Amino acid sequence: MILTAALGLPMLGALALAVSSRWTETAARRCAIVVSVLPVLLLAWAWRQFDPQGVLFQFVEEVPWVPSLGMGYRLGVDGIALAVATMSALVFSASIAYPVDTKHQPRQYYAWMLFLQSVSLGVFLALDLLLFYVFFDLSLVGMFFLIGRWGHGQAQLAAFKFFLYTFFGSLLLLLAIIGLYLSVEPRTFDMRVLIEQQPLAGAGMTAGLVFLALMLGFAIKTPVVPVHTWLPQAHVDAPGPVSAILAGVLLKMGTYGIIRIPFAMMAETFSRYALIIALFAVASILYGAFVALGQSNLKRRIAYTSVNHMGYTVLGIAVAGALIQDTEYARELALVGATVEMVAHGLITGALFLICGSFWQRTEEYDLDSYGGLLRQAPWLTAFAVLASFASLGLPGLAGFVAEFHIFAGTFGVYPWLAVIGVLGILVTAALFLQMLQKVFFGAMPERWAQFEDLRPIEWGVLVVLSAGFVLIGVAPAFLLTLVEASAALLVGGR
Amino acid sequence: MPIGDVLPEISLTLGAVAIVLFASFVRQRQHHWAAVLALLAIGLGAGLTVAQWGGTPRLTFSGVWALDGVALASKLVVLIAGALVVAMSPEWMRTDRRHGEYYALVLFALLGVIMMASASDTMELVLGVLLSSVASYPLAAYHRGWAPALEAGMKYFLIGALTNTLLTIGVVVLFGLTGSTGYPDIAQALATDSDRLALTIATACVVLGLTFKLAAFPAHAWMPDVAQGSPVPAAAFLTVIPKIGAAVALARFVSLLPPDVAWRAIVASISVATMTLGNVAALRQTDVRRLLGWSSVSQSGYALMAIVVLGVSDQALPALVFFLASYATANLAAFAVVTHLRGRTALDDYRGLARHAPIAATILIVSLLSLVGIPPLVGFFGKLMLFRVTLEGGYAWLALVAVINTVVSLFYYLRIVAPMMFGSRQSAVHVLSGQWARSAMAVAGVLLIVGGLGAEALSLFTGSIRFAL
Numbered sequence: 001m002i003l004t005a006a007l008g009l010p011m012l013g014a015l016a017l018a019v020s021s022r023w024t025e026t027a028a029r030r031c032a033i034v035v036s037v038l039p040v041l042l043l044a045w046a047w048r049q050f051d052p053q054g055v056l057f058q059f060v061e062e063v064p065w066v067p068s069l070g071m072g073y074r075l076g077v078d079g080i081a082l083a084v085a086t087m088s089a090l091v092f093s094a095s096i097a098y099p100v101d102t103k104h105q106p107r108q109y110y111a112w113m114l115f116l117q118s119v120s121l122g123v124f125l126a127l128d129l130l131l132f133y134v135f136f137d138l139s140l141v142g143m144f145f146l147i148g149r150w151g152h153g154q155a156q157l158a159a160f161k162f163f164l165y166t167f168f169g170s171l172l173l174l175l176a177i178i179g180l181y182l183s184v185e186p187r188t189f190d191m192r193v194l195i196e197q198q199p200l201a202g203a204g205m206t207a208g209l210v211f212l213a214l215m216l217g218f219a220i221k222t223p224v225v226p227v228h229t230w231l232p233q234a235h236v237d238a239p240g241p242v243s244a245i246l247a248g249v250l251l252k253m254g255t256y257g258i259i260r261i262p263f264a265m266m267a268e269t270f271s272r273y274a275l276i277i278a279l280f281a282v283a284s285i286l287y288g289a290f291v292a293l294g295q296s297n298l299k300r301r302i303a304y305t306s307v308n309h310m311g312y313t314v315l316g317i318a319v320a321g322a323l324i325q326d327t328e329y330a331r332e333l334a335l336v337g338a339t340v341e342m343v344a345h346g347l348i349t350g351a352l353f354l355i356c357g358s359f360w361q362r363t364e365e366y367d368l369d370s371y372g373g374l375l376r377q378a379p380w381l382t383a384f385a386v387l388a389s390f391a392s393l394g395l396p397g398l399a400g401f402v403a404e405f406h407i408f409a410g411t412f413g414v415y416p417w418l419a420v421i422g423v424l425g426i427l428v429t430a431a432l433f434l435q436m437l438q439k440v441f442f443g444a445m446p447e448r449w450a451q452f453e454d455l456r457p458i459e460w461g462v463l464v465v466l467s468a469g470f471v472l473i474g475v476a477p478a479f480l481l482t483l484v485e486a487s488a489a490l491l492v493g494g495r
Numbered sequence: 496m497p498i499g500d501v502l503p504e505i506s507l508t509l510g511a512v513a514i515v516l517f518a519s520f521v522r523q524r525q526h527h528w529a530a531v532l533a534l535l536a537i538g539l540g541a542g543l544t545v546a547q548w549g550g551t552p553r554l555t556f557s558g559v560w561a562l563d564g565v566a567l568a569s570k571l572v573v574l575i576a577g578a579l580v581v582a583m584s585p586e587w588m589r590t591d592r593r594h595g596e597y598y599a600l601v602l603f604a605l606l607g608v609i610m611m612a613s614a615s616d617t618m619e620l621v622l623g624v625l626l627s628s629v630a631s632y633p634l635a636a637y638h639r640g641w642a643p644a645l646e647a648g649m650k651y652f653l654i655g656a657l658t659n660t661l662l663t664i665g666v667v668v669l670f671g672l673t674g675s676t677g678y679p680d681i682a683q684a685l686a687t688d689s690d691r692l693a694l695t696i697a698t699a700c701v702v703l704g705l706t707f708k709l710a711a712f713p714a715h716a717w718m719p720d721v722a723q724g725s726p727v728p729a730a731a732f733l734t735v736i737p738k739i740g741a742a743v744a745l746a747r748f749v750s751l752l753p754p755d756v757a758w759r760a761i762v763a764s765i766s767v768a769t770m771t772l773g774n775v776a777a778l779r780q781t782d783v784r785r786l787l788g789w790s791s792v793s794q795s796g797y798a799l800m801a802i803v804v805l806g807v808s809d810q811a812l813p814a815l816v817f818f819l820a821s822y823a824t825a826n827l828a829a830f831a832v833v834t835h836l837r838g839r840t841a842l843d844d845y846r847g848l849a850r851h852a853p854i855a856a857t858i859l860i861v862s863l864l865s866l867v868g869i870p871p872l873v874g875f876f877g878k879l880m881l882f883r884v885t886l887e888g889g890y891a892w893l894a895l896v897a898v899i900n901t902v903v904s905l906f907y908y909l910r911i912v913a914p915m916m917f918g919s920r921q922s923a924v925h926v927l928s929g930q931w932a933r934s935a936m937a938v939a940g941v942l943l944i945v946g947g948l949g950a951e952a953l954s955l956f957t958g959s960i961r962f963a964l
Contacts, residue, residue, distance in 0.1 A: 020839070024670070066951045068958055134870035141869060144909075148917050155912055167905055171898040175891075209891065401795075435642050 003059050003075040003125045006039040006089070011118035015319045017111035020461040021320045025106040027180050029374070036093040036117055043086040050082060052486035054096035057127060057192060065131075065251030070181065070188035074128040074214050079487035080339045083480060084256055085124035087343045090469065091248040091350040094462045095241035101361065102337040103152065104306040109150055110206015113241075116142035120249050124256060129177045129189040136257075137170050139250060143242070151235035151237040152360070158237035169220030171255075176213035179206065179266060184489040194265045201268045202208045211269045215277065222254030222310045225284040235303035236366070243299065247306045248350035252342045255313045258374050264491055271323035278415055280320035282422050284311030289428035293435070298366040299356045301436060305392060306349055308425055309400075313341045315405040315422060319414045320492055328493050330413025337406025340480060344391070344399035344470055355381065358459055363450060368436060378454040384463045389433040394426050398474035500555040500562055503540040503547075504606060510536020510736060511602035511694035518595025526594035527585040530931070531599040534581055535683045537605070543573040552963035558677045559616035561747070564960025566613040568816045569610050569743045573612065576823045577605045583831045584728040586927040587838075597637065601732060601872060604630035611708070611740030615963070617666040617676045617701075620744055624662060624708060627737055628655045635725040647724030651717040651733075655707060658714045662704025668697040678964055682751040691756070698756055701748055702765070708741035710734070712768040719776070724789025727838045730784065731830030734791040735823045739796070742819060746802050746812065750782050750962060752779065763803045767896050770796025774903045774944060784840045787829055790866060794822050797897055800881050804888025810887070813957040814880035821865070821877030824946060828862035828939035834874065835932040837925055845911060847920030855926070858940035861907040865943050868901060873946030876954070 013035035017028055046059055060076035077085065095113070102109040119142060122135030148159035181189055183199040183206070200207035202232055220227045235243050264269050270277075288308030295301040316338030320331045358381065359366065375382045391398035404426060410418035455463070473480055498505070514529045521528070544567055552563030581601060588594045607627025614620040632655065636648025649650035670676055671683035672693050686693065698952075699719030707714035722730045751757045773793025801815035808814075832855050833840070836848075849856040878901070885894040927933075946953060 064951075066954055068951060068954045069879075130870075132877075135868050137875075145916060148913060156917055160909060160913070163909065164902055164906055168898070168902045171901055174879070175882060175886065175894055175898060178693070178879070178886050182624065182887055 001061065002042055003077065003145050006046075006085075007118045007121040007125060009038045010035055010121070011457045014111045014114035014118065017107050017114065021107070023049075025102070028107045031248070032114055032358040035095045036089075036096045039089040039117065039121060040086065040093055043082065043089055046077070047082055047086060047483065050077075050079065050483060052079065056487060056490045057369070060127065061468055069130075070186065070190070072128050072129045072190065073131060074190060075116045075125045076127040077125060078490075079123050079483040079485070080259060081124050081256070083339055083484055084252055084342050084346075087346045087469075088120055088249040088252065088409070089117065089125060090465070091244060092120070093168065094350060094354065094466050095244045097458065097462050098241045099359060099361065099456070099458055100239050100357060101242050103204050109146075112113050112142055112146050116146065116245065120245075120253070123253050127191045128286065129180065129191060129194070131189070132191075132257075132260075133170070133174055133177055136173070136253060136432075137167075139253065140166055140170065142248065143250060146242045147234060147238045150242065152239070153237040154233070155237045158233045161230050162234040166220055169217040169227075172213045173217030176217065179210040179213070191265070198265065198476070200266055207266060207269045211262055211266055211273065214387070215258070218254045218257045218262070218411055219280070219348060220254070221257070222251060222314060223307060224280050224314055225287045228284070228307050231307065232300050233275070235306075235353075235423065236297065236299045239359055240354055243303075243356065244350040244353035247303070247353055248346040250311055251306060253312060255317065255338065255342055257315070258317050259335070259491075261319055267321065267323065270289045270321040274318045274322040275415070278315055278418055279313035280286050281311045281318055282418055283423035284308065284314065285422050286428075289425045289432065289490040293428055293432040296368050298359065298368055298436070298440070299353070300366070301368070301432065302352050303358065305429060305432070306345070308347045308400070308429060309341065309349070311425070312404055313338045313345070313409050315411060315418070316341060319407075319411050320488070324414055325412050328412045332485070332492045333406050333409075334410025334414070335492055336481060336484050337403050337408075337410055339484045339488065340399070340406060340473070340477070341403035343480065344403045344473060345464050347469045347473075348388055348391045348400060349376050351384065351463055351470075352392065354459075354462065354466070355385050356380060356386065358455065368439045370446065371440040371449070372443040373441070374449065374452060375424075375441045377445060377449060377452045380455040380460050384460065384467060385441065386437055386454070387467055389437055391474070393430040393433045399470035399477075400474075402474060402477045457474065473491060497555050498550035500547075500560065503525050504538055504609060504915045506539040506543060506718055507602050507609070510539075511599040514595060514599040514602065518593075518599070520732070521595070523592060523594060527589065529595040529598045530581050530585045533602055534578055536602060537574050537578045537581065541571060543576075544570050544574065550959060554615050554679070554963050556678060558616070559619045561613050561615040561963045563963035564948070565743055565812055565816065565962055567748075568957055568960050569612040569739050569819070570609050572816065572820045572823060573605060573608050573736055573739050576739070576827060577732075579827045579831065579935050579939055580728055580732045580736070580940070581933045583731065583834045585931045586929040587726060587728050587834055587932065591637070597634070600630045600634050604634065604732065605719045605736065608736050612743040614744060615678045615747070617669060617681070620748075621663055621666055623744070624659060624704065624738065627708070628659060631733055631737065634729040637719050637726050637729055641724075643720075643724035644726070647717070647720040650720050654714055654717045658704050658707035658757065661700045665700025665704060667696045668700065669695055672697065678747065678751055682964065685751060694756060698752060698758060698761075702745065702761065705741045705745045705748070706765065709745065709795045709798075710738065710792050710899070711765055711799060712772055715769065715795070717793045718792050718860035719785045719788035722791065723782055723785040723840065727784070727834040730788075731827055731834070734788060734830070736824050737887060738795060738818045739823065742798050742802065742815060746805055746815060747962060747964075749802060750805055751962070759803050762799055763890065763893055766796045766803060766893065766947060767801065768796070769793065769940065770897060770900045774900050774907075777907045778903070780907065781842045782840050782868050783831060783842055783845065786907060786911070786918050786962040787833075790904065790907070791826060791932065793900065794826070794866065796900070797823070797878070797881055800885050800890070800893055800897060803890055803893060804884050807888035808881065808884040811884045812960055812962070813954070814884045816957045817880050818877035820852070821873040821946065822940045824939060825862045825865040825872075825874050828858055828936065828943055829866070831932060831936035832859040832862070835926050835936050836925055842911065842914065846914040846918035848915040848924065850924065851920060851924045855936065858936055860912050861916065861940060867905050867908055871947040872943050872955070873941070873950065876947060876950040
């Protein structure tokens with residue numbers, strides 16, 4: 001029941017906000033914040049209860065939905081899902097609590113946010129392929145309305161592009177899911193059965209096509225170069241908190257999906273193509289880093305670093321699936337790293353995009369060159385931006401380092417030369433963040449920002465929580481690693 | 496004569512006759528009671544259909560009339576859809592001098608569609624197609640004083656006349672080939688050697704004749720005009736209901752053909768052409784009704800996918816009926832909203848609707864999302880079943896074409912959704928007064944969600960249907 005409650009409560013909250021028109025702005029906001037915190041608490045409790053020595057999937061719930069099709073309302077988590085889901089819930093509460101211009105429709109805004117929280121958690125908690133797809137698709141709908149209604153710039157165009165592009169990916173995914181479904185007897189969408197049976201092992205062409213469709217669908221969502229082109233515009237034109245969710249949570253659906261479906265259910269096919277996937281991942285790492293370095297728009301720059309960071313994650317997963325003899329330990333390291341990267345990137349980039357939101361609220365300006373010397377004017381904002389940037393570029397002692405260390409340590413054990421190339425990405429990332437900080441916070445301050453306000457209590461309150469998250473993972477990662485390692489070992493070694 | 500086997504059809508006929516008489520003798524202002532009569536007749540018909548459920552699939556009336564799961568299931572879908580159309584009509588037709596007769600025409604057209612779905616004999620098929628056509632032409636041009644309505648009616652009639660003739664020619668050639676009009680005899684005669692050229696011609700003619708009712712390429716041209724020009728409830732009827740009968744009739748017909756007639760390739764190419772053409776044409780429309788018309792063309796293309804894999808995948812027929820039911824619900828819901836909004840049709844009129852008429856806007860958005868196939872709406876399960884049987888039948892390329900088309904279709908559906916949600920308006924929204932259209936809209940909207948969450952019921956209901964033959 002605990003997982004159902006985690007995704008059901010925000011949905012109920014969304015309904016309550018949607019149905020009645022009598023909510024005032026403050027009441028709607030308060031209600032949304034309280035409701036959005038509940039899943040965090042529930043999942044944290046589940047984390048405490050999770051048994052790392054136990055079976056792969058725990059807290060399993062199962063209710064038949066369309067049994068004649070083999071579809072059910074099946075929920076359950078392993079360590080990877082639980083970690084990512086908890087992080088998502090936290091990023092959601094942070095984004096909901098973060099102040100934003102609701103354009104005279106506070107009730108609708110908070111209702112959509114809660115709806116999106118519910119379905120996003122659903123993606124990570126589902127143990128049924130079709131249920132996974134249901135939530136996966138619904139997250140697009142929620143995101144479309146949030147960007148289109150509350151975005152700025154060419155918001156509608158960005159929303160259209162986002163929806164159409166990623167919907168194509170999700171339909172490919174649907175075809176692949178049906179392909180997997182048709183390959184088991186008796187027909188079922190139950191992930192546990194599919195993971196156990198590896199139904200398409202040795203199926204040649206069919207397996208290849210299903211795998212291609214799955215990977216293409218998830219690559220669009222992640223996004224992996226060259227199918228990342230929907231991302232910059234969606235990020236730039238979405239309001240800050242929505243960008244935080246887009247980067248922090250929605251992108252994780254792609255990489256989480258790769259771990260859950262092609263990696264776990266088609267191990268043999270995955271290993272055959274692992275090197276190719278790793279090459280694409282390295283391309284994403286380098287391309288994302290270099291293009292980000294070239295951006296003069298604050299938000300666009302951070303958006304491209306997401307391409308870079310998700311590249312690390314994909315690299316970790318590809319390495320973990322490589323199935324090369326006597327590399328179990330390295331592959332497990334890589335998978336742990338990929339998961340920690342997902343959690344770390346969610347918290348760090350979430351914080352960075354919220355900070356972007358603060359900029360937009362104050363100045364409606366993202367151009368890096370128009371800023372300068374804000375350190376004196378806004379010390380708190382500077383502090384959080386510096387902390388998050390350092391975390392993002394992988395400074396030891398912060399979460400990004402833990403993740404990238406694991407990934408590259410694993411990669412060295414399997415594809416050493418790829419690791420060497422990939423590490424270049426970290427170098428460029430460091431350069432681009434330092435340059436960004438220097439441009440915005442140091443040097444001479446232009447006259448027009450004389451009235452620039454520092455963070456308000458609610459803003460830094462939220463940022464403290466997110467920063468505490470990635471500092472904690474950086475300093476004492478054991479609580480996260482125990483959880484993830486248990487499942488990673490089962491997924492990598494148990495095959 | 497086994498009269499008991501056609502009781503649902505008799506109840507429709509009697510209802511139609513009663514309505515004609517009623518409308519001749521009662522003041523025009525009381526004509527909305529004819530809608531009640533029509534609903535009663537449809538309800539009775541549906542009840543009697545349910546009573547026939549569960550028997551072994553068989554042919555009756557000397558083999559011309561099929562009583563099998565497919566016929567009964569599509570009959571129920573047709574009747575429920577018909578009831579929704581009737582329910583959304585009274586306020587729209589209130590000012591029309593011939594209000595009452597409208598319902599009689601609807602019932603006759605329903606009867607024709609049911610005959611198409613149940614016909615197990617080529618003559619019976621022709622009869623069904625003609626009955627539904629003849630009753631539909633006046634429905635399309637019901638507002639005869641309005642030029643677009645007349646144009647729609649004319650186009651519908653001319654294309655109908657041509658294709659109905661082709662259908663008849665096909666039936667005659669087939670009769671010449673096999674010496675029979677009954678499906679079982681035809682199947683038997685075709686299984687042994689026969690003139691392949693003549694058979695090809697006959698097949699082409701019959702398929703062309705049915706594409707008219709399906710609004711599939713190449714006889715689809717009437718659909719956008721009818722959707723735009725005819726009274727909105729009639730448009731709702733004509734974009735949805737004839738399709739159901741025609742799709743089942745086509746499935747029945749192609750299942751008779753021997754495998755060396757390349758009917759799978761023919762149907763697959765019609766399917767691709769139809770869905771692509773409908774979607775591409777819908778992209779730039781600024782008239783919502785016309786857009787829905789083109790979208791309805793493309794949806795026929797999807798439905799044909801299930802017919803392509805008939806006999807290869809054992810779930811093809813359930814998928815076909817399931818998809819048709821889900822499409823019918825969504826399209827009727829969309830048209831019910833348009834009716835409720837007094838038929839407003841310019842895209843600009845929908846600006847800011849979400850704020851001023853939240854319920855209507857919500858139902859319209861949900862219905863469009865269901866047409867795209869967003870879960871957990873009923874349209875998703877329809878598409879899921881279609882993709883499933885298409886992949887199972889080995890037509891992965893067709894499924895991929897449908898996927899690309901679905902993405903394209905999302906674009907124009909969002910073109911309606913976006914101004915409703917993101918735009919703003921100054922003027923008030925005018926709606927039809929009264930409860931008929933409003934309730935029809937609400938019922939259809941609820942069905943979209945309930946149908947999705949309760950897909951198991953629909954899936955059990957259609958899961959085991961098959962042809963009697």
